[in-house]
Every structure is written in structure tokens, then in C-alpha cells.
Amino acid sequence: MLGIIGCGWMGLRVARALKEDYVVRATVTTAAKVDALSREGIEGTVVQFPENCMEAYDPAWEYAPLADCLLITVPFSSRTPEALLLNRFGNLLHFTGPFHKQVFLTSSIGIYPRIAAEIEEEGLNDALLDPSILSVERLVKRYYPQVNILRLGGLMGDDRILSKYKITGLAEPVNHVHYKDVCRVIKCMMHEGVTGATYNVVAPLHPSKEEVVGSQRGLPGPFEAVSAGRVISSEKLVRELNFVFSYPDPRFFHL
Incomplete structure (x- = not known):
């Protein structure tokens, strides 16, 4: 069984990708989302993790002890105050309870500073990371x-x-990933029994925003060269998992 905590946009796509191989149980925030999951053949539970208290969450999730793997896809970012995030995730962890099998947390490259450099998982001082x-x-x-x-x-x-979004800095490199590759990474790591790893999950090619938008709109170019900017490396993931991206180039994600 796969338990997905916070089954939003990404969690739903992981559930769809893995439901043929695993029984999937998920938590969502509204009854309407439970109905949507039900139409996908997935059982959902409505849970909202409070941000203003830190105490044992009651009741604990009945499916957690039965799961072979937990996937935590509750969104978090620097836009939410740190104290509220810690309360939210503290309540989440009370809800899931002790668990000794595989666990995944979907974090974000937003943890890295916006500097003109190639960035790997290790090597930066913690003081430079988003607190x-x-x-x-x-x-x-x-x-x-x-x-x-x-x-x-x-x-x-x-x-x-x-191209659907309002964007600036058109010459800057993108650090995008196709959700199908995220699903494949999770499936690969589950199959291999990987634990305790931290990976950047980012497509290996980094065209400019202008190139990506131009491709999506069918514009002929030429486009300006990519400017210096932040490039997030997925080399560790590729090397350690022998992973090959199905969607290496963000210019063609829409095809």
C-alpha cells in the first residue's frame, strides 16, 4: 500500500502512475477532492493539519501502519512563516505516527539561493538555504x-x-521538471528500496524562459542566448540511480 499525505496536483499524478502496482490511500483537504479521488479508484480521507497548535493529532491515520511507503506531498514554501510550517508538519507527523518503512518528502529547489551558479545537493553553507x-x-x-x-x-x-504565466527575466535559465519524470523517480526509488537520499529532481537541460515560451507558442526564433543564472543540477540523481529522463528538455514538455 502507498499512503499519500496531501494529495494535490502532484500527489494525484503519482497516485495515477502507481495505482496499478499499489493500493493507494490518500489524504485531501475537502470532500469534493475525496469524490474526485473516488472516481479514480482511490480512497481519500479529509484532513487539514492546523498551523496554530502542536499536539498529538487525534485520530491518527488508520492506513499508516498498513502502508509499505508514505509520500508526503503537502506543499510548503518560504511564503509561509516558519513557525506555522513547523506546527503544520508537526501535526502531520503526529497523524502519520511511527513509521519505519520508506518515506518520501517532496520539497523544492526554492531552498537554494538565487545565485548565478550550478547548484548541487551538497556544497552550500546551510546559512544560504531558505530557513x-x-x-x-x-x-x-x-x-x-x-x-x-x-x-x-x-x-x-x-x-x-x-507560456500561461506572467514571467520576467526571459533570458534566465529554467529549472523545470515534467511531472511524469517525478513519478518515474519515485517508482524507481520504491523499487530499489532507496532510503535516506536527497536529490534534486530537475530536467538536465536548462534553456532560457524565452526559448521555452517561444517553443510553446510555435515562434521561429532565433532567441537570445541564455544569461548567467541559477542552474540546479540533477547529476547526483542520474549517477546514483542510473536514471534517464524521459523529458530532458523543457522546450518540449508541452508536446
């Missing part, structure tokens, strides 16, 4: 030392294409 995102990662790791932390790039695919 809110880092605090959540550390909290989950204290509770579940075996957690796999996946720092996702900008999630794209299906209804998410860059």
Missing part, C-alpha cells in the same frame, strides 16, 4: 531518518506550461 524549507526538511528527517527528500524543480506537464 523555512530547511526547517521542514530537518523536522521530517528527525522524525523519519529514512526519509527521501526530493527537491523538485518547477513542475510542468498537462495544464502547466510556462
Whole structure:
């Protein structure tokens, strides 16, 4: 059984990708989302994790002890105050309770500073990392030392294409990932029994925003060269898992 905590946009796509191989149980925030999951053949439970208290969550999730793997896809970012995030995730961890099998936390490359450099998982001083995102990662790791932390790039695919959004800095490189590759990474790591890993999950090619938008709109170019900017490396993921991206180039995610 796969338990998905916070089955939103990404969690739903993971559930769809894995439901043929695993019984999937998920938590969502509204009854309407339970109905939507039910139409996918997935049982959902309505849960909202409070941000203003930190106490044992009652009742604990009945499916957690039965699961072979937990996937935590509750969104978090620096836009939410750190204290509220820690309360939210503290309540979440009370809800899931002790668990000694595989755990995944979908984090974000938002943890990294916006500097013109190639950035890997290790090598930066913690003082340069976003404190809110880092605090959540550390909290989950204290509770579940075996957690796999996946720092996702900008999630794209299906209804998410860059040209739909208001963007600036057109010459800057993108750090995007197609959701299908995220699903494949999770499936691969589950199959291999990987624990305690931290990976950047970002497509290996980094064209400019202008190139991506131009491709999506069918514009002929030429486009200006990519300027210096932040490039998030997925080399560790590729090397350690022997992973090959199905969607390596964000210019063609929409095809």
C-alpha cells in the first residue's frame, strides 16, 4: 500500500502512475477532492493539519501502519512563516505516527539561493538555504531518518506550461521538471528500496524562459542566448540511480 499525505496536483499524478502496482490511500483537504479521488479508484480521507497548535493529532491515520511507503506531498514554501510550517508538519507527523518503512518528502529547489551558479545537493553553507524549507526538511528527517527528500524543480506537464504565466527575466535559465519524470523517480526509488537520499529532481537541460515560451507558442526564433543564472543540477540523481529522463528538455514538455 502507498499512503499519500496531501494529495494535490502532484500527489494525484503519482497516485495515477502507481495505482496499478499499489493500493493507494490518500489524504485531501475537502470532500469534493475525496469524490474526485473516488472516481479514480482511490480512497481519500479529509484532513487539514492546523498551523496554530502542536499536539498529538487525534485520530491518527488508520492506513499508516498498513502502508509499505508514505509520500508526503503537502506543499510548503518560504511564503509561509516558519513557525506555522513547523506546527503544520508537526501535526502531520503526529497523524502519520511511527513509521519505519520508506518515506518520501517532496520539497523544492526554492531552498537554494538565487545565485548565478550550478547548484548541487551538497556544497552550500546551510546559512544560504531558505530557513523555512530547511526547517521542514530537518523536522521530517528527525522524525523519519529514512526519509527521501526530493527537491523538485518547477513542475510542468498537462495544464502547466510556462507560456500561461506572467514571467520576467526571459533570458534566465529554467529549472523545470515534467511531472511524469517525478513519478518515474519515485517508482524507481520504491523499487530499489532507496532510503535516506536527497536529490534534486530537475530536467538536465536548462534553456532560457524565452526559448521555452517561444517553443510553446510555435515562434521561429532565433532567441537570445541564455544569461548567467541559477542552474540546479540533477547529476547526483542520474549517477546514483542510473536514471534517464524521459523529458530532458523543457522546450518540449508541452508536446
